[in-house]
Amino acid sequence: xxxxxxxxxxxxxxxxxxxxxxxxxxxxxxxxxxxxxxxxxxxxxxxxxxxxxxxxxxxxxxxxxxxxxxxxxxxxxxxxxxxxxxxxxxxxxxxxxxxxxxxxxxxxxxxxxxxxxxxxxxxxxxxxxxxxxxxxxxxxxxxxxxxxxxxxxxxxxxxxxxxxxxxxxxxxxxxxxxxxxxxxxxxxxxxxxxxxxxxxxxxxxxxxxxxxxxxxxxxxxxxxxxxxxxxxxxxxxxxxxxxxxxxxxxxxxxxxxxxxxxxxxxxxxxxxxxxxxxxxxxxxxxxxxxxxxxxxxxxxxxxxxxxxxxxxxxxxxxxxxxxxxxxxxxxxxxxxxxxxxxxxxxxxxxxxxxxxxxxxxxxxxxxxxxxxxxxxxxxxxxxxxxxxxxxxxxxxxxxxxxxxxxxxxxxxxxxxxxxxxxxxxxxxxxxxxxxxxxxxxxxxxxxxxxxxxxxxxxxxxxxxxxxxxxx
RNA sequence: GGUCCCAUCGUCUAGCGGUUAGGACGCCGGCCUCUCACGUCGGUAACACGGGUUCGAAUCCCGUUGGGACCA
Numbered sequence: 001x002x003x004x005x006x007x008x009x010x011x012x013x014x015x016x017x018x019x020x021x022x023x024x025x026x027x028x029x030x031x032x033x034x035x036x037x038x039x040x041x042x043x044x045x046x047x048x049x050x051x052x053x054x055x056x057x058x059x060x061x062x063x064x065x066x067x068x069x070x071x072x073x074x075x076x077x078x079x080x081x082x083x084x085x086x087x088x089x090x091x092x093x094x095x096x097x098x099x100x101x102x103x104x105x106x107x108x109x110x111x112x113x114x115x116x117x118x119x120x121x122x123x124x125x126x127x128x129x130x131x132x133x134x135x136x137x138x139x140x141x142x143x144x145x146x147x148x149x150x151x152x153x154x155x156x157x158x159x160x161x162x163x164x165x166x167x168x169x170x171x172x173x174x175x176x177x178x179x180x181x182x183x184x185x186x187x188x189x190x191x192x193x194x195x196x197x198x199x200x201x202x203x204x205x206x207x208x209x210x211x212x213x214x215x216x217x218x219x220x221x222x223x224x225x226x227x228x229x230x231x232x233x234x235x236x237x238x239x240x241x242x243x244x245x246x247x248x249x250x251x252x253x254x255x256x257x258x259x260x261x262x263x264x265x266x267x268x269x270x271x272x273x274x275x276x277x278x279x280x281x282x283x284x285x286x287x288x289x290x291x292x293x294x295x296x297x298x299x300x301x302x303x304x305x306x307x308x309x310x311x312x313x314x315x316x317x318x319x320x321x322x323x324x325x326x327x328x329x330x331x332x333x334x335x336x337x338x339x340x341x342x343x344x345x346x347x348x349x350x351x352x353x354x355x356x357x358x359x360x361x362x363x364x365x366x367x368x369x370x371x372x373x374x375x376x377x378x379x380x381x382x383x384x385x386x387x388x389x390x391x392x393x394x395x396x397x398x399x400x401x402x403x404x405x406x407x408x409x410x411x412x413x414x415x416x417x418x419x420x421x422x423x424x425x426x427x428x429x430x431x432x433x434x435x436x437x438x439x440x441x442x443x444x445x446x447x448x449x450x451x452x453x454x455x456x457x458x459x460x461x462x463x464x465x466x467x468x469x470x471x
Numbered sequence: 472g473g474u475c476c477c478a479u480c481g482u483c484u485a486g487c488g489g490u491u492a493g494g495a496c497g498c499c500g501g502c503c504u505c506u507c508a509c510g511u512c513g514g515u516a517a518c519a520c521g522g523g524u525u526c527g528a529a530u531c532c533c534g535u536u537g538g539g540a541c542c543a
Contacts, residue, residue, distance in 0.1 A: 110543070121542090156476070165474060167542090204475060204541040227477075227539090234538065262483090265495090269484055272494045291484075294539065298482050301496045311509075348509040359507095409505090424505035436507035 004036030006195045007188070008069070011043045012054035015245040016061035018237055018297060019199060019229045022263045026226060027197045028067045029264070029285040039191050040072035045183060047077065061246040065256050066278070074191070076183055083178040086186045086216065087139055087171055095215035096171060098137040099126035121167040139172035141182075141212065149207040154224040155290045156200070161207040169208060181205055185212040193221055197287070200225040224287050227267055227294040237297055253325055253353030254302065258309035262302045266295045275308050303351040310356075311347055315340035322353045329357050331364045337448040345438035345446050363447060368433035368455060370462075378435070383426040384463045386416055390427060391456045400449050402441045409441075430459030 006027035010020055031038035042058075044050035062068075090096040101109075101122075109123045122140065131137060143166045151159045171182040178186075184205075188196065203225050213220050231241035238244065249259055261276050268291065270276075270284045310318065319340060323333050333339050342363050343356070350356040362368050370379070393408040394400075412423060424440045431452060437443055444452050 159475070161475080199540090200476065201540055225476085230539080232482085236539085266483065272485060274483090274495050293477050295484090296482060298496075301483060304496050307509095346508095349507065420505045422505090428506060434506085438507080440505055 002194060004031055004034040004195050005039065005192050006031045006036065006197060007039040007041055007191065007193050008067075009041040009043045009184070009187075010058050011046065011049075012051060012058060013046065013049040014054055015057040015247065017244040018246065018263070021061065021065065021246045021259075022229060022266065023198055023226065024062065024067055025065070025260055025263050026224075026268070026285075026290075027195075028069075029281055030195065030197060030287065031070075032282045033285050036195075037070045038068075039074070039193065040069035041074045041187060041191070042072075042076065043184075044075055044077045045177070045180070050077070057245075057247070064247060064250050065260060071191070074187070076187065079183075079187070080176075080178065082190060083183050083186050084172070084176070086189075087178060087182070090141065090171065090212075090215055091139060093215070094142070096139050096141050097127060097129075098131040098133055099140045099168075099170075100131060100134065100137050101125050122169075124168060127168065136174050138170045138174050140168045141171050141208075141215070143168050143208075143211055149210050151203070151206050151210065151223060153203075154222055154287045155227075155292060156203070156225055159203065163207075163211075166207055166211070171212075181208050182212060185209045185216070185218075188221060189213070189216060189218045194219075195222045195224070197224040197226060200227055222287075224290065226290055227292060229266060230294050230296050232296055232298075234294075234296065241297070249302075251325075253322075253355065253357070254306050255309045255313070255321060255353070258306040259302070261309065262305050265305075266297070267291050275305070275312075277312075307351040310350060310353070313347075315343040315347065318343050318347075318353070322356060325353050325357050326360075329361075331357065331361070335364050336446075338446065341446040345442045349438065362432040362434070362437070365433075367458070368431070370429060370433050371435065374429050374433075374435045378425050378429050379459070379463050379466070381463065384460060386412060386418055386423045387426050387430065387456060387460045387463065389415065390423065391453065391460060394444075394449075394453060394456070400445050400452070402445055405441045405444055426459065427456065431455050 008020075008024040008027050010016065010024075016024075028038050030036070040062075042055060044055070059073075087096065091098075099122075105125075106122060109125075110121065112123075126140070127142065133139075144163045147163045149161045149163055149166070151161070153159060169181065170179055172178050187193075206223060206225075210220060229237050231237045233241075246259070250256070257278050260278065260281065264276065264281050264285065265274060268285070269289050273284075276284070319333070322343065323339075326333050336342050342360055346356045346359050350359060389412045390409070393412055394405075397404050397408055409420065409423060412418075413420060416423075425435065428437050428440055428443070429435065431437070431443060431447060438446075447455075
């Protein structure tokens with residue numbers, strides 16, 4: 001059996017968006033799953049809207065997602081001669097003909113067709129005129145007037161199109177530029193693409209494309225039309241729904257593997273499994289379990305999955321992902337004794353890395369700001385003594401290991417008769433400025449000896465300074 | 472307007488003629504606990520509607536409604 005060859009053909013008219021990323025993912029996964037090839041092709045024939053910035057943005061997004069390609073990138077703008085070559089073949093074999101009808105005349109035909117209740121279409125005026133190329137002529141594809149074109153779609157099943165509904169569409173414009181439906185087929189044939197996985201907004205293009213395959217004597221690829229990704233209001237995902245750019249999710253602190261996991265499960269399933277590593281995705285992805293109905297992009301679910309991936313990761317593996325976000329927030333990764341240790345304390349408490357940075361702030365601060373509400377409740381005069389005892393106990397510990405810290409706290413608990421909560425909360429407030437934080441021992445360990453002792457002493461002094469005189 | 476696609480909890484989905492319709496996210500409650508989380512246990516909630524086919528339909532067929540896509 002021939003190896004599977006898939007492709008991803010983005011138009012560089014903007015950043016890579018969520019729907020495009022999922023299409024890329026499915027094609028990539030299928031190629032990797034089958035040990036086939038994945039081709040990247042930039043469809044930049046629209047020279048007005050295509051930009052280099054968009055090309056760069058797409059590369060950047062694919063790099064972040066770690067979706068790599070085996071062939072390409074090809075640029076359609078550099079392949080015009082290939083397309084015209086194929087167009088000539090179509091003309092020479094009688095599958096295409098020149099047409100000199102003016103745009104106005106064609107528009108009139110459409111009006112007439114609509115008026116008679118039919119589809120707007122070209123009426124075939126030049127079809128049998130046997131015209132050769134001449135100035136202002138377009139090249140039209142000669143669509144069969146009768147019969148049906150049947151698309152056997154892997155996900156949608158069999159779809160029947162009446163050929164009479166198909167137009168004699170233009171394949172080369174009067175300015176010599178080939179058209180979309182035509183170049184796609186030429187490229188897919190030339191690049192050996194045998195499996196086309198794309199959004200189901202392309203279903204209506206498919207019968208036209210199938211006709212071109214036939215006219216060119218090429219073998220049809222397997223088609224898999226994947227349902228679209230919609231916004232919460234059930235309309236096509238757009239700017240109105242917030243972030244559409246894939247890299248925006250990177251900047252918000254999502255892990256590429258979590259993002260891919262979410263995208264894969266949106267429209268594809270594997271029994272009840274929700275969490276997939278990249279490797280599992282490759283092992284388990286097939287075209288068989290792609291759903292037929294459109295899916296709504298749900299940020300809450302993405303967040304939950306991201307939290308799972310953050311937890312499943314090692315702190316060290318998170319470092320390269322979180323560092324840029326730290327820096328963006330004015331925090332230097334080196335300003336803490338051990339960044340992985342800090343990350344470890346926060347892993348079970350964050351849905352995104354952005355949240356993690358937010359919660360990590362106190363580790364980096366030179367001096368924590370106390371939450372005023374918490375101060376009222378916790379920094380009471382009675383908190384001074386235990387705090388002081390903790391300082392003394394910690395001063396005697398050379399190495400801040402969790403076990404040693406726990407022993408020190410136990411000793412203070414025994415000496416004062418206080419429960420851990422009564423001691424831990426003042427310590428927590430002293431170290432973090434807040435009432436909520438990671439476990440007190442792991443926090444101290446990650447914060448390090450110097451910062452811990454400095455903050456505890458400052459807190460003790462603060463309480464003394466603000467002590468309410470006995471009345 | 473024409474053509475095409477789709478339809479299970481709010482959301483993602485399992486189901487492929489016989490199930491108390493399962494899981495996940497979210498939400499609500501219990502437990503755990505040095506706080507917040509994590510974790511764990513439990514709860515909430517769905518087969519769009521109407522006809523058929525069948526001993527039996529979420530599942531097969533037809534229609535209706537609703538949503539979406541493409542062309543204009």
